[in-house]
Amino acid sequence: MSALDFSTKIGSKRFSNPIFTASGCASSGQELAQFFPLTEIGAVVTKSIMVKARTGRATPRMAETPSGMLNSIGLQGPGIDTFLERDIPWLVEQQVKVIVSIAGESVDEYGVLARRLRAVSGISAVEVNISCPNVENRGQVFACHPDTSIAVIEAVRRNIGGELPIIAKLSPDVTDIVEIARAVINAGVDGLALINTLLGMVIDTNTMKPKLAGKTGGLSGPAIRPVAVRAIYQVHQAFPDTPIVGMGGVASGRDALELILAGASAVSVGTASFGNPKAAFDIKNQLAELLTEKGFNDLRDAIGFAHRGI
Amino acid sequence: MSALDFSTKIGSKRFSNPIFTASGCASSGQELAQFFPLTEIGAVVTKSIMVKARTGRATPRMAETPSGMLNSIGLQGPGIDTFLERDIPWLVEQQVKVIVSIAGESVDEYGVLARRLRAVSGISAVEVNISCPNVENRGQVFACHPDTSIAVIEAVRRNIGGELPIIAKLSPDVTDIVEIARAVINAGVDGLALINTLLGMVIDTNTMKPKLAGKTGGLSGPAIRPVAVRAIYQVHQAFPDTPIVGMGGVASGRDALELILAGASAVSVGTASFGNPKAAFDIKNQLAELLTEKGFNDLRDAIGFAHRGI
Amino acid sequence: MSAKINQFATQMLAEVISNKKVGPYHHMVFAVGEMASHVKPGNFVAISVGGEQSSLVLRRAFAIYRALDKGPMGGSIELVVAPHGQGSRWLCQRAVGDLVDFIGPLGTAFGIPTVNANAMLIGGGYGSAPLFALAELLKNKGCRVDMVLGASTATKIYAPLEGKRSVSSLTLTTDDGSTGIHGQISEAIPRLIREFGTEVIYSCGPMGMLAAVAKIAEEFNLVHQCAVEESMACGIGVCMTCVIPVKNEDGIKMIRSCIDGPVMDGSQVIWDRKTVMDAL
C-alpha cells in the first residue's frame, strides 16, 4: 500500500495533516506541549484575540451537560499586542503552524486586528470569529446576519493584505447557514470554520438560578456533533470548492472522519482536549489509520465523500 | 406542609399536572398504557397528524448520537379521518387529557385540519407543529420565518372556533426564536411549545454515507437540553404571560424542574420514553417531590423562578 | 385493536446468573422471575446499556434464546449476544451478580402450525438463537424439524449441544467452507427443501438472508415466517423508527417490527429496497 498523502490546503497554505486544535481550547499552545509535540498536528488555532486585554466573565464559567459542556469565558485574553509579543514567538520558534483567531466588538476592531497581523511572520492563516456580539448593534452577533458578516470579512480583507488565508468561523445559531456561508464567500474568504458553539443555558436546580455567571453559554462537545455534520454537509454541498475547517464534538478518529466525509478539509479538536490532553494527537493517528484501512491514499479523496454517488 | 397544587393551565384549559408526553414519542397512547395509567400524567400529546395518510420515510429512520438520537420518520400516520375514528375515542374513553398535534404541507392544510378538530369532543388543546416543510415554498420550514408562521396560526384560528387553546410548536433552528414567538403570539396563540428537534446528520463511517435514509434528521434527547432551556428562558423573559410547554431532553424530575424554572408551565417527555417507558410517570412523581422539597405549594410559583431576583 | 399492545411486557432489573463466551458470542443467563412465564419463541427483550452515566440513551433489542419458567434460580431468560458495538459490548462485559434493566417479553412470536408439518428452521449467525426454543415447541407438537444454520465462518455458527436435541436434522453452511456446506445458506436451501419435504419455513438472521429465503419460499409456495431485524429506538411501539415495508392495497405500508414483528409473514414484506424507494 502506498503512503497516505495526509496534507491539506486552505487557500495558499498547506498543512501536513488535517487535525488542528480549536480556538479557545488550546490556550496559547504551551499548556499542551507537555503531552505531545505540537508539530505533530496540522496547526494550532489560537484562542480568539481582541484588540485590548479582556478580563472576561465572572465564574462560574462552565457547566457540564450530557455529552457536552457550556462555557462562558467572555474572550478573556491579553490583547493583540501582548499576544504577538509573548505567545506567537514561542509557537513560531517551535515550528508549529499557527492560525490566529481574531474577535472584535465592531467592524473597525476586526480591521485593526487584521492590520496588526499583517507584518507578523510565521502565521499560516487568520480565523475570523464572527460569532461575537456587535456592541454597535444591540449586541447582536455578527455571524447572525449576512450584512454584518460581510462587513467584518471585508474589513479584514482590506487590512490584512498579502496571501494570508482568511477563514470565517460561523455560528450554527442561524436559520440558514448556507446563506451566511454564501455571504462571506462572496466577500472573499478562503475557507470556512464550522461550527462555533450553540447558545445554551443550564439552570442549577439547587440555587434555582442560571448556573453560569453570564447566564447563557456556548454548548460544545459530542452532543453537538450531529449539528456540526449537518452544517458542514449543507455548506459543502452548496460550495464544494471552499475548504471547511470542521469542528464540533470530535473526540476520535472516527468522528474526524465523519466530518471529513461530510466535507471538511481539516478538523479542529476542542472540548475533547479537556477530557484528554493528547486528544488532537491521538485523533490524528487514528484518522490516518482509518483512512488507510478504507483504502484512501490521499486525504482529498475522502473530503466530501458522503456526497458522491447517492 | 400543605398539599402541592400541581395543576397547570394553558389558555382556558387546566391540566391536573404539568407532565405531558411529547408529540411523536407516545404514538397513540395505547402502547404506553401497559406501563402506567395514562390518566396519571397531565396530557397525552398525539403524534402530528396530517390530512392524508402518510407512509413516511424509508429506513434507517434513526441513529443514536451521544446522549441523544436523530430521527427521520417523515410524519408517518393514518391521516386525520382514521385518527379521529380510531385513536382519539380510545383516549377519550380512558379519560386521558388529549392534545392533538397537527401538521400540514400548506397553510390550507392546517386550516382543513383545524376545521376537522372543531367538532371533536374530549380534546383539550391543539398543538400546531409548524416545523414542517412548506411544499408551496421550496420546502422551507414554516417555523423558520415569522410570516409563514403567522399564516399557519391564522388559518388554524379562523377554522378551529370555540375555546380550544392553540399551542404553536417552534423550531430552535432559527436566528431569533423570540421573533418567531412574537409573531405567533400576535397571531393569537394561547401557548407555545419549545423546542422541536434540531436539524442534524450522522454519517456512517462504515458505509461512508449519511446513516438516515432521509439524510438529515431531528436531534433530540439530553444532548439538546441546554438549547431547550435557553430557548424557554429567552421566550419567557420576553413574554412572561404566555404559557410554554417545554421539552427537549427531559429525563428526570430534576430536568423537568430546570425547564419550569426557565419558564415552562408544562413539560413534555419525548426521547426519554424510549429508554424508559414509564419515564413520564416517574418524572411526574419526581417533580412533585422536588417541588415539595423546595417548599413550593403551588407549581405556578416555580414557573420562571430563575428569572426573579437576579 | 384486538389484543392489548405490549400485553405481557414488564420492566425489571434482571440479575446476571451466567455469562459464558461461546465462540464470538456471549451466552448470558438472567434471573427474571415471572417474566419468563410469558415468553414465546420469537419474542425479544429490550435492554438499557452503558450504566448510570451512559451517553447511550436507547435500549438494545435481543432475541430470547430460551426462557425457563421455573429453573433453579426461578424464572430465567437466556440470550446470545454478539459484542458488536458500544451497547452490546457493554452487555457482554457484565459480571455474574450485576443487574441489568430489562423490558420483555416484547414483539410477536412464531406461529405454530395447527396440523403436523415438516418445518425448516433457517438461522444466520446469532439468528439461530430463537430457533432452538421454536424447534422444541414444534417437535413437541409432532412436527419434523430440519434446522439449517449458516454464517461467514465456522465459529460464527451458534449451535449448542442442548439445542440440537429437538431437531431431526442439522445442516451447517459457511461462506468460507470452514465447516458444513461451502457457500451462502440460501444456495443450499432449495435442495434441502426437496430432500426434507419442507412445508413451512421459519427464518431468522440478517435481512439479506431473510430476503433470499423469502424468494425461495415464494418459488416453492411455502409459508414463511421470518424474524426481522431493524434498528429500534424504543422496542415498544412508540417511536416509529423500526418499520418494515409490507404490501398493502394502495402499494406499501410501514409496520412496526417491534409490535407487528419481529416475526412477520415473509411473503408480505417488500424486500427490494428499490421498490420501496420508488413507492415513497
Added chain:
Amino acid sequence: MSAKINQFATQMLAEVISNKKVGPYHHMVFAVGEMASHVKPGNFVAISVGGEQSSLVLRRAFAIYRALDKGPMGGSIELVVAPHGQGSRWLCQRAVGDLVDFIGPLGTAFGIPTVNANAMLIGGGYGSAPLFALAELLKNKGCRVDMVLGASTATKIYAPLEGKRSVSSLTLTTDDGSTGIHGQISEAIPRLIREFGTEVIYSCGPMGMLAAVAKIAEEFNLVHQCAVEESMACGIGVCMTCVIPVKNEDGIKMIRSCIDGPVMDGSQVIWDRKTVMDAL
C-alpha cells in the same frame, strides 16, 4: 514564561489498590508508579469519570492526600473523595483492581517557609486532605504545626490517626457542636493564632471558609497560602474556566486556578463577589 507548564504531568491508567469508606468519604489508594515521585503537597490529579460510554466529558479534580514514592506496590497516590455528584460517586464505586484514567500531578504546591515558623493549617471538610502531607513536610523542616479542622458535623471531619502524627496540636470545630468547638471554624481561629503564636497560615476548604480565613490573616498581617476550589473543565490550563480574580495594577485579573493555583497567596485573591462583578 519561566517554568514549563504542566512540567511533571503525565497521563496514565492507575489501578485502584484500596477503597475504604471513612465516615462520609472514601479513602482511595491508586498505583501510579513514577507519578508519585513528582507530587508536592497541594498538587492535585484530574480523573476521567463514568467509564467508556460516559456522558460525562470532563475530568474531575481531586487534591492529593498523600503520595508514596516507593510503597509496597510501587508509587502510589491517595485521595479522599466525597461522593457528591455523578462523577465522584462513580469514582467511589470503583473496586480494587479497576483502572482509572489519571493526569497528575497538576497545579501549584504549598510554599515552604525558608526559616522555621509557627504554621497553622486550617482545613474544612475534605479540605483537610492535602494538609497532612504538608504538616509532615513542615514538621521535618522544624516548624511548629497547629492544625485546625472544621466541618458542619463530626463525621465530616477527615482526620485519620496516621495524619495526626506530624502536628503539634489538633483543634476540631463543628457547626453543630457534635465534636470540638461549637461554631464555624473561622470563629475559633483568632484566639488560636494568639495562643500558638502563628506566623504563617495554610488553608484548604470551601471558598467561604477561605475568604473568612483570608480576612483574619489580613487582620493579623500573616502570610496566608490557600488552596482554592473552582470548577475546572480541563485541569491543565487550556480552557480558562477555572479562573480566580486576583488584584492587579489595573484592578482585577483572572488567573487559572489549575496552573497558577490551586495554592495561591490569600492576600492577592479578591474574595468579595460584589467587587468582582462591579469590576467586570
